[in-house]
Amino acid sequence: MDEAPAPGLRIAVLVKHVPDAQFDRHISSDDLTTVRAESILSELDEYALEAALQLVEAHGGAAAGHRVTAITMGPAAAVSAVKKSLQIGADDGVHLTDEALRGSDASATSRALAALLQHVGPFDLILTGMASTDGETSLVPAQLAERLTLPQVTFAASLDLTREDSGWKLAARRDNDTFAETIEAPLPALVSVTDQINEPRYPNFKGIMAAKKKQIQVLSLADVGLQPDEVGFAGSWTSIEAAAPRPPRSQGIVITDEGDAGIRLVDFLAGQKLL
């Protein structure tokens, strides 16, 4: 009889579809939600995806039974964040979409993602970006870890997995202002990664072709066992009352150095009472 192969790692990467920061970004005056124009896969989530792919490659790849699943929650268009992830190298994708999710804050987003991860899991490792480039709260990873009672390693600047008799163990480094920490955790765990961890790869032609055959599972709230009032505006614990574009900085003075610009700078600072 053949020996049963060791079960592969199942890694979930949370990818968010966000407005492209290269263009002006807006908040809708109707319901104070983000206007979803010219959106992309959040650049900071590409580091999480790259980390997942590198971990799998370091431990025998897909042949060893490891699997990377790209997961997003958001409106219909958000699926393109998953598609891009499949092109880059994720094996399959999941998209949670429902009209009732509109207006979700971090608490509601983490509730929906927790239900989703439990529904499609179990996962050995959940990887996220350090922050979404639109909301920028960095709350979702910590809240997910709390909801799923998982060990949390956030802002990892390096990440390694080793296999021990007792199971997989992860080691990470994170940098604080005044110190650097090394961290260990058993799997399953949730890890958010910074932009210091790696250099994300681009999708290549082969990846783009291969992605066409990969599966994307589309799920609704009911599929993951949530009621509409548990998420979205109704299920959020914070609300946005008002949003106003900041008046653009008024055009300042620009001078060209003619040998005395350093002195003119000091004159300017003195005039502004900044010395």
Added chain:
Amino acid sequence: MTTVLVFLDHPGASLAKSERELLSLGASLGDVAVALADDADPAYLDGVGSYGVQEVYRPDGAVSEVLVAGKAAFLAAAVRAAGADIVLLGNSYEAKEIAARAGIRLGSGVITDVVGLSSDLTATKSDFAGSYTVDCRVTTGVPILTIKPNSVEATEAGLPSPPREVRIPVELPPAAARITGRVEKPVSGRPELTEARVIVAGGRGVDGNFGPLEDLADALGGAVGASRAATDAGWIEHSAQIGQTGKTVSPQLYISAGISGAIQQKAGMQTSKVIVAINKDADSPVFEIADFGIVGDLFTVLPQATEEIRKRGL
């Protein structure tokens, strides 16, 4: 009476400016109690007491080896023990995460990056790299707010007095990430970036030589910051990075030298009061947000300015 619980982390020898700001903000909203996860020097505790704090909640056991989850469990327990109506924390990554997890434990909304707070607890923050100002509120649970440094004025402290210590039991999560090592980074002697009144920041144009920036920063009593291009090149430590994935700063004066002004850099500095930019390229986007721009070479402009400041005896 409203009870405000202020969470303090990594206590130093005495209260830091941002900690005095938190305690002052708390005192303007109600009676302040403090939750302190780690052991602190008596002088630090006296300082806490000088802001009228009578009770300091401490965990019964060590919570710090367990990454975030331990402190979050402690904070949630302290909120219950103190019967707190409002919770205030600093705005470090770690503080935000402690707030995040405690929020789930307590069923409370969390607002981060707060720069203003009205008496009815409407919190103001900026969004989209500082291009929007947003007012928000916690609608469920005890409001948990993380406050950016320099957002409120620290009031004068009263006489130092030791607060009463209240130990509370904390149940740690079964499986957790553990901190296995910690290496302290060298301290620069310059002000902390997020608290500095003046920042001189350099980018790729600095070409490995931060000397002229350090000299100007020292003449102005300021801190030295950097773009990601400069930190990635290893010319200065990563903790000096300003921008989307680095620090967000809003000093009185930000002097940008040899930085092009990419959106990710602007995200961290465009709410500065006055922005000065020095760049060789007149078409550099940084000039769009500069109050005073100089098209020129930083290696001549900066030393000249430093010398002039010294000459004027300022």
